[in-house]
Amino acid sequence: MLTAQITGGLGNQLFTYARMAAYAHQNGLDLQIDGSIAERVLRRTPDLFDFKLQGEPQLLLSSYSPSATQFERMLWRTQLIRTLSKRHQENSLGASDIAKNNLDGWKVRGFFQDYRVAKDFISTFGKDALSLKKESVNLERMSDDIFLKNVVGIHIRRGDYLNYKDTFGLLSHDYYLGAFKTLNESMSFSEAIIFTDSPEMVGELKIQLSIHSRIVSPKDLSTSETMTLMSRCSGLITSNSTFSFWAAIIGNDLKVVIPSPWFKSSDVWLQSADFMNPDWIKQEAVWL
Numbered sequence: 001m002l003t004a005q006i007t008g009g010l011g012n013q014l015f016t017y018a019r020m021a022a023y024a025h026q027n028g029l030d031l032q033i034d035g036s037i038a039e040r041v042l043r044r045t046p047d048l049f050d051f052k053l054q055g056e057p058q059l060l061l062s063s064y065s066p067s068a069t070q071f072e073r074m075l076w077r078t079q080l081i082r083t084l085s086k087r088h089q090e091n092s093l094g095a096s097d098i099a100k101n102n103l104d105g106w107k108v109r110g111f112f113q114d115y116r117v118a119k120d121f122i123s124t125f126g127k128d129a130l131s132l133k134k135e136s137v138n139l140e141r142m143s144d145d146i147f148l149k150n151v152v153g154i155h156i157r158r159g160d161y162l163n164y165k166d167t168f169g170l171l172s173h174d175y176y177l178g179a180f181k182t183l184n185e186s187m188s189f190s191e192a193i194i195f196t197d198s199p200e201m202v203g204e205l206k207i208q209l210s211i212h213s214r215i216v217s218p219k220d221l222s223t224s225e226t227m228t229l230m231s232r233c234s235g236l237i238t239s240n241s242t243f244s245f246w247a248a249i250i251g252n253d254l255k256v257v258i259p260s261p262w263f264k265s266s267d268v269w270l271q272s273a274d275f276m277n278p279d280w281i282k283q284e285a286v287w288l
Helices: 010-026 035-041 066-075 079-084 117-126 137-147 160-169 173-184 202-206 221-232 242-250
Strands: 002-005 031-034 087-089 107-109 149-155 193-196 215-216 236-237 256-262 279-285
Touching: 002 087, 010 031, 010 107, 010 117, 010 221, 031 079, 035 137, 035 193, 066 087, 079 087, 117 242, 137 221, 149 173, 149 221, 149 242, 173 236, 173 256, 193 221, 221 242, 236 242
Parallel strands: 002 031, 002 107, 087 107, 149 193, 149 236, 193 215, 236 256, 256 279
Antiparallel strands: none
């Protein structure tokens, strides 16, 4: 048995799951997914569990007693304790090689942010593993609407990124307008959907786009449904976020534009990640 301990938002959860699912498959191990940390931080069931996945056992906060939760946290505190208790914490942001390790019986945390991780997962398990278990009436209605026309999805990440504007970087409206122009040269669109966690901050872009546009925010759909709807657009302009990266991955025949570079900072830890699918169009990043 191998346990993947997922943390962070849906994009991060997907990278951890994808890497661990592939590792378990390659090494003949059963996989279970521990979502207790993500549940504690987000205060809801992990968004990853909205997808079909491979039917792996799933652990939640209710799987642990309060004392067991405290003991579990203690076991992650130092490298020595982690090793003795068969816990591995991958410190690189990118996908370092864990294949050399025998992780049978271990719990693993990590980011594993690399396009090859996503590509390997899809080639092994297919995209159906990342389809929703159930779709709301609202998602079905919105999906039916965009299937009737060429819609470009635009993902604008603000929210917590406002605290990391000098490291992750905040992409400006100039990036999105430039990406839309680039994408529009190869495909005409009848509508744009701006997916954002901060609808109050995108009004100017909505006005500047040359086509009819509307906004989808967290009040309209759940996190997993938002990613699914984003993946069903005809074209997608991503932010420098793992969320829209995965929407692009699970989409079919989706024309995708991504920022280059992905992060504003040249920090070595950030630069260890690699999101550059060679089939996607690179647009020069313009930072706020």
